[in-house]
Amino acid sequence: MRSVSLVVTRKLLAQVLVVCLAASALIAGSAHAGAQTRAVEGFHWGVATSGFQVEGSNADSNWKRHVDGAASRGEADPVNDAVDFWNRYEEDIARAADMGVTTFRLSVEWSRIEPQPGQYDEQALRRYDDILSTIRAHGMTPMITMVHYVYPGWLVDRGGFLSPDAVEAFGRYAELITERWAGDGTMWVTFNEPLVFFSHELRIGLVGLHQFNAFRDNVVAAHKLGYHAAHRADPDAMVTANEAYLPAFAPATDDLLLNHIRGELDFIGIDYYYGIALDNLTTIRAAWDDFAGVRPQPEGMYESIVHYAKHFPGMPLYIVENGLPTDNGHRGDAIDRGDYLRDTVFWIQRAVADGYPVIGYNHWSLVDNYEWGSYDSRFGLYQVDVLTDPALERRPTSGVDAYRDVITRGGVPEGYRPVLPVGMCSLGTIPDTCLNPVDVHGPLATLAG
Template sequence: MANDSSAVLDAISPDSIADPFTPPADSSLWQKNFLLGAATASYQIEGAVREDGRLPSIWDTFSATPGKVLAGDTGEVACDHYHRWESDVDLLAGLGLEAYRLSTAWPRVMDEAGVPNRKGLDFYKRLLTRLKEKGITTMVTLYHWDLPQHLEDRGGWLNRDTAYRFAEYADLMSRELTGLVDAWATLNEPWCSAYLGYGNGHHAPGRANGRYATQAMHHLLLAHGLAVPILRANDPDSQKGIVANVGRGTANSDSAADQRAAHLFEVQHNAWILDPLLKGAYPQDLFELWPHTEPLVLEGDMETIAAPLDFLGINYYFRTNVESDGAHGFTEAPPEGVERTQMGWEVHPDGLRDLLIGFHGTYANLPPIYITENGMASDDKVTDGKVDDSQRISFLKRHLAAVDQAIKAGVKIRGYFLWSLMDNFEWAFGYERRFGIVHVDYGTQKRTIKRSAELVTKFLKERKARG
């Protein structure tokens, strides 16, 4: 299908699409002030890893290490977005999506000494300018895991100095891009950066030590806290926030031990991040679960981390059912006979609703929320020029219904970003797992709009027509 925005809209006829997606008439999603958009991340789509002064990142190093990424895939080309950004923006606009969440690549915009790389900065300026010309609301994530390798060589997020280097990066980007960004997110999913990157080694940089994970998390959150006042000073008209991935933990039985196990799962997955941000302290239960892993915290750190937020981004994908490990922790107890995605993750929309309502009750200062990622992977194939991703359509409808239920329960939710705009490099799973609402043929770079995207477009056209 053509990438010209008007051609995309014209080609998607609401009358020709059987619709199992559109929300009911009383859904909050019909409100015009509820943003519906899509999200991507720099390393997952851009490619061009050695062009125009871009430096190596930890994901370049990690994915080039044999055995770290499925099939030996890397982000060297990815979706070639660095060269195809104009047609990709046209595609996004053509789908009628109202908002776009993207990330900037730290290694693309400054050198080892912190000197700005004009070619990298100009790429993001052109991209964001085109998005604003199309009337698309922009959310920019400063850190979506692609740490410059030279900083990792000096300790990465285990080195407190990295937090200060991040503040310099935030200063550069917010000065250069002021007026082009509607909302800044400092970090994406610090849980993944800290735990998967430094705790169990499944993600870059591939370190595996529990003590490393908690110290890396502290420095990530410190980096966030240092950046927020800089963003406020340089770009006062934009919103400032952070994006956390959250997980619903459920107990395998009503026993006190299993209930405690579910609680501890949510402590390490949710409260580890949200308590410092919103309460100014780490949950002590975390160190019951992971004894002797307390990070080094200097005076004033927790106040810095708890800088007021304009919004909180929430990424949700699945729940985890757990049982007591017989000691002081938990072990997974996957239920049988449940719906799962290509990732093996359970489809459990009630978990999103329950978490949102729970956060609303737990944190008195909970800021407005954007669902910054929600979606699923499936083994999508193009057949006769079409992609019928029926499971994704059902998934999205049920999760949007869960969001609506949370709104009706009093949670302030301002928008929802589909993960992802297009199939892309799925980290340690390479290119096998497809999360996009647009199919990408990685050999030809041809984009094919999936049926899920057509139905989202149909809904947005109907909402716009209502006025």
């Protein structure tokens, strides 16, 4: 039976591929023929970082405890001082500004701000004052993440985000930081990827699978407190909780999270990294942290935008995270970071030209960082060899010049064609992407910062 099933499967797959190729040939050059090129003013060109991953000098937290234990057993890289953003923020912020970046995403560390319940570290708060003032002095808008997977050790002792007082404790913290830093266009992310947050907590042994609903309900309640705190501090605040786009699973993840908070979202924050297609099943490698082994599909960015535009009509869309991983600066397929970045922006411009309301894009990340147990996966526009270079030198990748050029132009120029091949039939949208593939010859919007 097994051999017969394989034969049938192969025949069906061959037939599907023939249909896809035929449909692509018939449709190419015809889709969107009547669309007009658009110019979008005030587009956010951003970079992204996260406190625990770049700051160094980390305070007691759920992740600090886990990493210290895992590193002592040889199961993880020690975080050490990461890239020491805590002390080198001025130079890194200047690097972002030099590329023309207009929005700088960072997270502030609750564990650093409130090292003990009800006790606030004024020195840490003043350092964040300086960091945010430096961002604004360079003409950039801060996008502040309240919790990027990390929270204080004292909350771990109480049960983490399953604790009966977790929501209330978060609410006090959110009030403090929004009163202090809201205004002047500051944008807010309450929780980074809440569903991935749960998977991280599962990974480090702080929750069980059977506790998902309780965890999710507490995060939803906490998000709402953070949302309203930001709006009390600034009625014009833009607040979200970003979520990772997972092809084929996005409707389910919407039901698990975003549909619970759609009344407390000012924009949809999208994280897009991976696609999956009939001719590209490499995404499975991410399951065992072989991120650089995944073949990127920049055109999946268009698919993610269409999904959220349809499921959350009328909501602005912002690509809060997107980037290309390498294995210590190398990729087996030799894909270039600059090419990947330009291709990704191309697909955003195609989406905007087709009328989808994308208002911003953040590249993850400004510098290499600690990827939750390892320094091997490199996403930085600037490469930093944390474990081997005591000087922590920032070395520009091809992405730096590419991003500078993209921002200056307001995107890639008319006539640009993607370098990376388009996947055949995204498994997230079969049969639509087989029968109606996105036209690479369509118009491009100009995205002026």
